[in-house]
Amino acid sequence: MADKTFSCTVLTPERTVLDTEVTSAIIPAHDGEVGILRGRAPLLCRLGVGILKLEGCPDPTRLYLDSGFAEVANNKITILTENALKPGEIDAAEVKSDLQEAQNRTATTQDEQERRSKDLARCKKKLELV
Amino acid sequence: MANRRELVKRRKSVRNIRKITRTMQLIATARFQAATNRATATKPYASTMGKMVAAAAKSAGNIDNPLLKTNESGADALLVLTSNRGFCGGLNGNVLRLAMETLNEKRAADQQTMLNVVGKKGIAYLRFLGEEMDMQIDTVDEQPGFDQVSDIADTMMDAYHEGKINSLNVCYMQFISAGVQKPAIMQLLPIAGIGDDAEEGTDAAETKAEAETTIDFSPEPAELLNELLPASVRMRLFQCFTEAAASEQVARMVAMKAATDAAGDMIRILTQQYNRARQTAITMELLDIIGGAAAIS
Numbered sequence: 001m002a003d004k005t006f007s008c009t010v011l012t013p014e015r016t017v018l019d020t021e022v023t024s025a026i027i028p029a030h031d032g033e034v035g036i037l038r039g040r041a042p043l044l045c046r047l048g049v050g051i052l053k054l055e056g057c058p059d060p061t062r063l064y065l066d067s068g069f070a071e072v073a074n075n076k077i078t079i080l081t082e083n084a085l086k087p088g089e090i091d092a093a094e095v096k097s098d099l100q101e102a103q104n105r106t107a108t109t110q111d112e113q114e115r116r117s118k119d120l121a122r123c124k125k126k127l128e129l130v
Numbered sequence: 131m132a133n134r135r136e137l138v139k140r141r142k143s144v145r146n147i148r149k150i151t152r153t154m155q156l157i158a159t160a161r162f163q164a165a166t167n168r169a170t171a172t173k174p175y176a177s178t179m180g181k182m183v184a185a186a187a188k189s190a191g192n193i194d195n196p197l198l199k200t201n202e203s204g205a206d207a208l209l210v211l212t213s214n215r216g217f218c219g220g221l222n223g224n225v226l227r228l229a230m231e232t233l234n235e236k237r238a239a240d241q242q243t244m245l246n247v248v249g250k251k252g253i254a255y256l257r258f259l260g261e262e263m264d265m266q267i268d269t270v271d272e273q274p275g276f277d278q279v280s281d282i283a284d285t286m287m288d289a290y291h292e293g294k295i296n297s298l299n300v301c302y303m304q305f306i307s308a309g310v311q312k313p314a315i316m317q318l319l320p321i322a323g324i325g326d327d328a329e330e331g332t333d334a335a336e337t338k339a340e341a342e343t344t345i346d347f348s349p350e351p352a353e354l355l356n357e358l359l360p361a362s363v364r365m366r367l368f369q370c371f372t373e374a375a376a377s378e379q380v381a382r383m384v385a386m387k388a389a390t391d392a393a394g395d396m397i398r399i400l401t402q403q404y405n406r407a408r409q410t411a412i413t414m415e416l417l418d419i420i421g422g423a424a425a426i427s
Contacts, residue, residue, distance in 0.1 A: 011175040013276045013368050014168065029348060044182060045348035046357055069358065071182055073345075078178050080361075082276060 005056060006038045006075040010063060010084050017084045018063065023056030025077055027070050036077060043072040047081065049121050051129055060086045064129050066122065085126070092130045099123035134411070137404040141397055148393035154217060155386035161272065162308075162379035168273065169305055169372040176369055179362050186358055190351035196291060197359045200320050205242035207264075207286065207295040208232060209318075211302035211374040212252030214268060218378055219385030221303055221311075222251040228313040229301040233261075244295060248282075248371075272378070274371040276364075283364040290319050302370045303377035311377040316370060318363055 008025055010018040025036045028050025036043075047070055052063040068081030102119040105112075187193055210229045212222045229252075236243045246265035247253050253266050265285075270278055289295045297319055304314035347354055 009174075011178060013172055013175050013365055015171050016174060031348065034348075042345040043348070044185060044345050044354065046354060069179075069182055069354075069361070071178065071185075080175055080178055080182070082280070082361075 004038050006077065008054060008057070008077045008079070010052070010065075010079045010081065012081055012084050017086075018060075020054075020057040022054045024054070026053040027077075027079065028052065028065060029070070030067075036072060038075055040072050040075075042074075043070070045070055047079070049118070049125055051125060052079065052084075060088075062087055062129055064090065064126055085129075087129050090126050090130050092127065095123050095126045095130070099127070134404060134407045137400055137407060141400040141404065144393050144396050144400065148390055148397065151386045151389040151393060155383055155390055158379050158382040158386060162376065162383055165272070165372070165376040165379045166305075166308070169369075169376040172365070172369050172372055176365055179358070179365055183355070183358050183362055185345055186347065186351045186354045189345065189347060190355055193352070193355060195355055195359055197287070197319065197321050197363065201290065201293050201296045204289075204294045204296050205244045206236055207244040207246060207289070207298045208236075209246045209282075209286070209298060209300045210248065210252050210256075211300065211370060212247065212249030212255075213374075213378045214250045214271065216251060217385060218382040219388075221378055221381035222249070222255070224313045225301060225303050226252060226255050228315065230259075232299070232301065232315060246286075270371065272375055274368070274375055276368055279368045279371050280364040283360075283367045286319065287360055287363060295319070300367065300370050302374040303381070305373035305376045305380070308380060311380060316366070318366060321359060321363065 004023050005021040006023075008018065008020055008022045009016065023038070027034050027036065027045075028048050030046040030048040033050070034043075034045065047065055047068045049066055050064075052065050054061045054063075064083075064085040064087075065079065065081045066083035068079060070077060070079045072078075099120065102116055102123060105116055107113040107116040208229060210225065212225055216222075233243055233245065244264045245256065245261055246267075247256055247263050248267045248270055250268045253263065253268060256263055267282065286295070286298050290298065297317065300316045300318055302314065302316070303311050305311050
């Protein structure tokens with residue numbers, strides 16, 4: 001059977017979070033999830049807040065990503081994000097209290113509203129991973 | 131006698147100083163390793179970011195992004211990165227000299243300039259000179275966090291969008307290698323030469339192969355650029371910070387090595403002086419005794 005793996009790298013400005021071979025990756029793009037297999041046409045897309053799901057690689061197969069960009073070229077997917085967390089790095093209690101805080105916050109202006117919904121989305125995705 | 135005791139005292143204090151500087155040297159060496167690792171860890175992100183920007187820019191064709199255009203109305207901004215702590219040789223002095231030169235040039239050209247300073251040492255120096263600072267930041271420590279830096283970048287970009295500043299230059303100690311650092315000025319805004327970034331790290335064949343394939347963009351290249359450009363500005367500023375941090379540790383390491391060596395030399399000289407004084411005293415005493423004995427016989 002032909003080789004079905006391709007390489008996947010997750011980078012933050014501070015470190016290389018992950019560099020591994022995978023058989024499938026599902027990335028949280030800004031407008032929904034995008035599944036990627038070997039041989040995909042080059043892609044450059046913006047990411048939203050969400051969870052990166054990988055298959056065919058050792059743990060961790062799930063990563064929380066806080067927006068960024070993904071590039072697919074020559075069977076290599078590179079993800080740039082400002083914040084990437086492994087499930088073990090998320091403190092459930094802290095996220096829950098953040099979620100509470102965001103839910104109770106009053107947002108009157110549009111700016112505040114946007115920020116609030118963003119915070120809510122972040123917390124919910126993090127909790128999903130825990 | 132008094133002279134001898136003085137020498138012993140001085141030698142003791144120099145020994146203590148040497149102990150301290152040697153410890154500081156060792157600490158700086160350990161931190162330097164960590165700081166260089168952090169500085170090099172930013173490289174893959176930065177080069178990928180450069181490639182993405184270049185790819186998007188190529189496909190977007192005519193780019194109309196405010197971050198690329200030069201404002202005409204406001205002041206120039208200069209961001210000076212210095213350290214929070216001293217004992218690092220000429221590091222801050224060199225950075226500040228370059229900063230002042232730039233500032234004076236701009237003043238000579240009648241260009242209004244906003245001065246933003248990071249690091250306690252720079253703030254203290256410029257306050258002493260009586261310069262007016264628009265922003266003083268002394269909360270960034272030896273391990274600059276991306277959050278902190280991106281906040282600073284966002285503040286500057288907001289000012290740029292509002293037309294308060296025409297350009298943003300960063301004055302910092304560039305970390306070229308463990309042996310070479312030099313004060314440098316980098317233009318952060320407006321973003322200059324997006325194509326240039328791509329050249330680094332990609333060889334010609336790869337660039338050509340990329341040019342021939344069509345890339346799927348999501349969203350459209352132009353819209354993507356609106357997100358990519360600010361991100362790359364943040365990244366470049368972050369690189370400046372990590373490089374400055376690495377340079378600081380190297381500078382401290384070198385300065386403390388020199389101080390330790392100088393203290394060692396001084397101890398040697400003091401020991402020599404002490405021995406000479408001791409010997410002279412003994413000779414004198416002997417002469418006294420012999421003289422006394424000769425007088426009796």
